[in-house]
Amino acid sequence: MTATTAITTSGSTANKQRVSYFYQPDVGHFYYGPSHPMKPHRIKMAHHLILSYGMYRQMECYKSHPASPSEMAAFHSEDYINFMAKVTPDNLRGFSNAMNRFNVGEYTDCPVFDGLFEFTQLYTGASLDGAVKLNRGDCDIAVNWSGGLHHAKKSEASGFCYINDIVLAILEMLKVHARVLYIDIDVHHGDGVEEAFYCTDRVMTFSLHKYGDFFPGTGHIKDTGAKEGTGFSVNAPLTSGMTDGTYEKLFKPVLSKIMEVFQPGAIVLQCGADSLTGDRLGCFNLSLKGHAECVKFTKSFNVPTLVLGGGGYTIRNVARCWAYETSVLLDMELPDEIPYNDYYEYYAPDFKLHLTPEQRENMNTEASLESVRVDLLTQLISLKGAPSVQMMEVPPDFEVIKEDLNAEKERKSTKEDRDGEGMNDGGSADDRRSGKGKTKDGKGDRKEHEAELAG
Numbered sequence: 001m002t003a004t005t006a007i008t009t010s011g012s013t014a015n016k017q018r019v020s021y022f023y024q025p026d027v028g029h030f031y032y033g034p035s036h037p038m039k040p041h042r043i044k045m046a047h048h049l050i051l052s053y054g055m056y057r058q059m060e061c062y063k064s065h066p067a068s069p070s071e072m073a074a075f076h077s078e079d080y081i082n083f084m085a086k087v088t089p090d091n092l093r094g095f096s097n098a099m100n101r102f103n104v105g106e107y108t109d110c111p112v113f114d115g116l117f118e119f120t121q122l123y124t125g126a127s128l129d130g131a132v133k134l135n136r137g138d139c140d141i142a143v144n145w146s147g148g149l150h151h152a153k154k155s156e157a158s159g160f161c162y163i164n165d166i167v168l169a170i171l172e173m174l175k176v177h178a179r180v181l182y183i184d185i186d187v188h189h190g191d192g193v194e195e196a197f198y199c200t201d202r203v204m205t206f207s208l209h210k211y212g213d214f215f216p217g218t219g220h221i222k223d224t225g226a227k228e229g230t231g232f233s234v235n236a237p238l239t240s241g242m243t244d245g246t247y248e249k250l251f252k253p254v255l256s257k258i259m260e261v262f263q264p265g266a267i268v269l270q271c272g273a274d275s276l277t278g279d280r281l282g283c284f285n286l287s288l289k290g291h292a293e294c295v296k297f298t299k300s301f302n303v304p305t306l307v308l309g310g311g312g313y314t315i316r317n318v319a320r321c322w323a324y325e326t327s328v329l330l331d332m333e334l335p336d337e338i339p340y341n342d343y344y345e346y347y348a349p350d351f352k353l354h355l356t357p358e359q360r361e362n363m364n365t366e367a368s369l370e371s372v373r374v375d376l377l378t379q380l381i382s383l384k385g386a387p388s389v390q391m392m393e394v395p396p397d398f399e400v401i402k403e404d405l406n407a408e409k410e411r412k413s414t415k416e417d418r419d420g421e422g423m424n425d426g427g428s429a430d431d432r433r434s435g436k437g438k439t440k441d442g443k444g445d446r447k448e449h450e451a452e453l454a455g
Contacts, residue, residue: 017299017331018060018139019058019060019142019330020061020133020139020141020143021056021060021326022127022129022130022142022143022144023063023064023144023145023146024063024064024066024122024123024125024126024146025063026122027119027123027146028040028041028042028044028047029115030113030115030119032113033111033113037280038160039313040119043309045315045318045319045343045346046318046319046321046323047145048319048342049319049322049323049338049341050323050326052340053327053334053339058330059143059326062129064125064128064130064144065125065128066118066122066125067120067121067124067125067165067168069081069085071124071125071168072120072124072168074168074171075154075164075168076163076164077155080102080154080155083095083102083104084102084116084120084162087099087112087116088112089112089113089114092105092106099112102157103157103158104157104162108157109160110157110158110160110162123146123165124165124168126146127144127147127168127306128165128168128172129144130142130143130144130306131169131173134173134266135172135175135177136397140304140305141299141305141306144309145309146309147166147169147308147309148165148166148271148308148310148311149161149164149165149310150164150184150188150190150191150193150272150310151164151188151190151191151192151216152164152192153192153195154196159215164192166190166193166268166270167193167196167197169268169306169308170193170197170203172397173268173306174202175397177264177265177266178387178389179202179203179204179262179265180202180203180204180264180266181204181206181258181259181303182197182204182205182268183206183207183255183267183269184205184206184208184270184272185270186207186271186274186275187210187272187274187279187282187284187311188209188214188216188311189207189209189211189216189235190207190219190270193205194218194235197232197233198225198229198233199225199227199228200229201228201229201231202387202389203229203232204232204234204258204264205233205234206234206236206254206255207219207234208247209236209237210238210282210283210284211238212237212239219235219237220235220237221236221237231379231383232262232383234254234258234376234380236372238250238284238364239364239368240284241284241285241360241362241364242275242284242285242362242364243285244289244357247286248294249369250373251293251297253373254373254377254380255297257377257380257381258380259301261380261383261385262383262386265303265304266303266305267305267306268305269298269305269306269307269308270310271291271308271310271321271322272309272310272312273311273312273318273321274310274311274312275291276288276317277357278358279313279314280313281311282311285357285358285360288321288324288325291321292321292325296328299328307325319343320338320355323353334353335353336353337351337353338351338353
């Protein structure tokens, strides 16, 4: 087997959607630490499958830019970004209060590792590049498998996620589009994205996830948004054993109604692969084809779409999934035999692309799924059509915004001072929070969002 394994292309080339692919060669070299389930190496494995199947010939491939601190500040707080830029494994002792405040460090699921901030810059920059390409009409679909880190909050790391590239990409897309739809098929609830847009009707979030005694503990079906965003958070709480057929019966009718009612100008699709069968942390039982059916169905609406990665902890299956879903986006059919590549031995013993679901019980009953489907469709029908926005002059994208003098000074001081604590670096003197984060216990109770608690 060679890199020139035969591939067939389906569909008319005249109607073929233009796909742009964003990748940073160094993004797969970072290491969260021994025994940590998050392995950035999976991104490099997926990339090598994409190369060995020859898919790169069918799309435009770009080396993305590293996001700057000022770009991250479009969503994240300045003191959080300053802390992230300064903290390293060598100076942890000087940041003990800050680490507790920002949920980072040895006793959390978000460790400090070598090159942490650079890692966040690489995956975030790729998502921003994809958003800008779509905004400019230079492509129909933009792909960044290193992105999709949906748990990060404005001033807090969470669930292996530090910078929320999804929120930043959506904010970029909102410069051009009146409404953006976010779809999340990760096994975990997309809490960070939902929380960021919980009080606006310009972003609708649709998440299908395991709920109840499972991280992050949010995503109740009654979490529907607040203030102007009431009704625009759509949550499908599920339980273990979800199969292709049952997932599709819920996903397709709800998404069809969302497209009818919300009429988004752009879509962001998070393709977390921990909803696949056999995942190290997940509990669903989807095959590659079942997972990718969501991608195919979303693609069928012909709306500009940013496709991102996310969770996924059996890394050989994550690579299989994202390579296969790249082929779906390209309307290409791949042979089941995996072509030889630098990581070929990971796919032993069968060296096949597709997975066979496990023989296990689906705890989602027909009655429970019907109840969720009816509740969500009722929620959507109650919305009074797509919200309108008076669009002013389109703001410039990040590539043409010149950073002001204060941002330049901040970056210089970040490089010069990498030890100890000071003003606005996340030290104890900067801690203004009244209590702990709301989304950490995973007990499955409905929780109020901070946005609801605000006056």
